[in-house]
Amino acid sequence: MKNLEIARLLDELADALEFHGENPFKVSAYRRAAKILRDFTEDIEVYAKEGRLQEIPGIGEGIAKKIKEYLETGKITKHKEVISKTPREILELLKIPSLGPKTLKLAHDKLGVKNLDDLKRVIEDGSLARLPGMGPKKVENIKKGIELYEGFTGEEKRWQLGLVIPVVTSLVEEIKKFPGVKKVVPAGSYRRMKETVGDIDILCIGEPGGEIIKKFTELPVVERVLACGETKGSIIEKSLKIQIDLRVVPERSFGAALQYFTGSKAHNIKLRTLAKGKGYKISEYGVFKGEKYIAGETEEDVYAVFGLPWIPPELREDRGEIELALEGKLPRLVEYDEIKGDFHIHSKYSDGANTIEEIAKKAEEMGLEYIAICDHSRSLKYAGGLDIDTLKRRNEEIDRLNEKFKIKILKGMEVDILQDGSLDYPDPVLEELDVVIAAIHMGFKKNVTERILAAMENPLVDIIAHPTGRLISGREGYDVDLEKIMERARELGVALEINAYFDR
DNA sequence: GCCGTTTTCGGCCCGACTGTTTTCAGTCG
Ligand SMILES: Nc1nc2c(ncn2[C@H]2C[C@H](O)[C@@H](COP(=O)(O)OP(=O)(O)OP(=O)(O)O)O2)c(=O)[nH]1
Ligand SMILES: [Mg+2]
Ligand SMILES: [Mg+2]
Ligand SMILES: [Zn+2]
Numbered sequence A: 001m002k003n004l005e006i007a008r009l010l011d012e013l014a015d016a017l018e019f020h021g022e023n024p025f026k027v028s029a030y031r032r033a034a035k036i037l038r039d040f041t042e043d044i045e046v047y048a049k050e051g052r053l054q055e056i057p058g059i060g061e062g063i064a065k066k067i068k069e070y071l072e073t074g075k076i077t078k079h080k081e082v083i084s085k086t087p088r089e090i091l092e093l094l095k096i097p098s099l100g101p102k103t104l105k106l107a108h109d110k111l112g113v114k115n116l117d118d119l120k121r122v123i124e125d126g127s128l129a130r131l132p133g134m135g136p137k138k139v140e141n142i143k144k145g146i147e148l149y150e151g152f153t154g155e156e157k158r159w160q161l162g163l164v165i166p167v168v169t170s171l172v173e174e175i176k177k178f179p180g181v182k183k184v185v186p187a188g189s190y191r192r193m194k195e196t197v198g199d200i201d202i203l204c205i206g207e208p209g210g211e212i213i214k215k216f217t218e219l220p221v222v223e224r225v226l227a228c229g230e231t232k233g234s235i236i237e238k239s240l241k242i243q244i245d246l247r248v249v250p251e252r253s254f255g256a257a258l259q260y261f262t263g264s265k266a267h268n269i270k271l272r273t274l275a276k277g278k279g280y281k282i283s284e285y286g287v288f289k290g291e292k293y294i295a296g297e298t299e300e301d302v303y304a305v306f307g308l309p310w311i312p313p314e315l316r317e318d319r320g321e322i323e324l325a326l327e328g329k330l331p332r333l334v335e336y337d338e339i340k341g342d343f344h345i346h347s348k349y350s351d352g353a354n355t356i357e358e359i360a361k362k363a364e365e366m367g368l369e370y371i372a373i374c375d376h377s378r379s380l381k382y383a384g385g386l387d388i389d390t391l392k393r394r395n396e397e398i399d400r401l402n403e404k405f406k407i408k409i410l411k412g413m414e415v416d417i418l419q420d421g422s423l424d425y426p427d428p429v430l431e432e433l434d435v436v437i438a439a440i441h442m443g444f445k446k447n448v449t450e451r452i453l454a455a456m457e458n459p460l461v462d463i464i465a466h467p468t469g470r471l472i473s474g475r476e477g478y479d480v481d482l483e484k485i486m487e488r489a490r491e492l493g494v495a496l497e498i499n500a501y502f503d504r
Numbered sequence B: 001g002c003c004g005t006t007t008t009c010g011g012c013c014c015g016a017c018t019g020t021t022t023t024c025a026g027t028c029g
Helices: A003-019 A024-039 A044-049 A061-073 A077-084 A091-095 A101-111 A116-124 A136-151 A161-176 A212-217 A251-262 A265-277 A299-304 A321-326 A356-365 A388-404 A427-431 A448-457 A482-492
Strands: A183-187 A200-205 A222-228 A232-237 A243-249 A281-283 A286-289 A292-295 A341-345 A370-376 A408-416 A435-439
Touching (some): A003 A077, A003 A101, A101 A116, A161 A200, A212 A243, A251 A265, A251 A281, A251 A292, A292 A299, A341 A435, A370 A388, A388 A408
Antiparallel strands (some): A183 A200, A222 A232, A286 A292
């Protein structure tokens, strides 16, 4: 699939055009198209072949032509042209916080800055600070930006959602203790439950101009203060070196502000444009008609002004959710309280963190009806895979615990699919189990589709674990024909796992 | 560059923080 390659080129074209001072709306149009391609789940080449590119909102005549050109020739002439008159390393410098396209262009035109070393030189010799509109403080901020930039390694840094949860939870508790704070909630990509987050966004109710932001920037977890104003502040947090943005609004704006701060940006722009068309204005302070405040206390109120139901944050990506909401056709999402059990739990017998008893207790507290303990099988040595005797002992322990607990504890295993497609235990061992998950953990490149298909043919196999094999910010998925696997799984009644662990 | 039951031209979301300004530009959310 060439979606990502094309997205990268369009983004680079946008950066270069912006550097050269092109119309900002044109620049946005390229960026928007790049994002659409990056989020596109189908192969753009198929769309191109069928002549349907312009059916995609945000892709018009010009960009459709460029996509076709790339698919046919492997390049985009316009991109080549613009890049050829742009110094090779200069666009990279746009990643430096507080250095944007205008300043960069100025430094390039007036001082001949072409790369990071040039930039550092004009900072040190004072020439950057003497340019019109520049001054010592701006230069100091760019200098700090360079330090941050050199701290990121290579690509834009993002954090797995599960890794930031403890930081967010404890921070929210800290902020709740500030005087004058009524409510504190996480927003941004964290609330939208994205796989990874680029920062942490937190909203609170309080009086603007109070001490809240100042206190936030003085917390012990603060490594560096990036901004500190009346209604918002930004810091870098010590343990993860992640940026945290705090926004403060009054109570009557809480819903509008939560809507704004939850995003996504594209969702906000779509909603605000819709409002504007109907003669309203939406900001983080509320919905307004002229000067008049119409709504803003809750998110429901804000959406309701436009005849929309409340839209779950997980859907707010401008991927058609606003159109569906308008038609009253939003999909119903599975809620936590609908989850009846968990089929994939590792215990201390293999690489889990807890004993089966501890797990059962916790699961009962969570209101689950059943759990399946599915430890790793014997070949997976690095994850404490169980030999047949240990498995037997573990099963006996589960029998004993089932007498003690109300919750049903199932005997399961996550059995490795070996290189030849056979399973890691003989059938008589599998027959002792209530649940058999089959999974590939070794040989990701070798005949994955065939091996999974072979494993599914065994009538003792109930579930295929993590069928894509991807690790979020770790590893591309297996080279696997998922459609083939889905088709056969349906025929055989084998379940395909949706693994919700935060790096899967 | 994209887009359109008020438009095929002329708009394109809206606001905070900072530094450099004497009324605003740049950067960011
Ligand atoms: N209306 C509007 N809202 C924005 C804009 N940029 C950001 N926001 C809102 C929506 C975002 O979800 C929210 C937080 O901004 P972030 O830059 O932290 O983005 P977000 O958390 O969505 O993604 P991230 O994982 O941090 O990259 O602020 C913008 O240009 N316009
Ligand atoms: Mg964010
Ligand atoms: Mg943010
Ligand atoms: Zn596994």
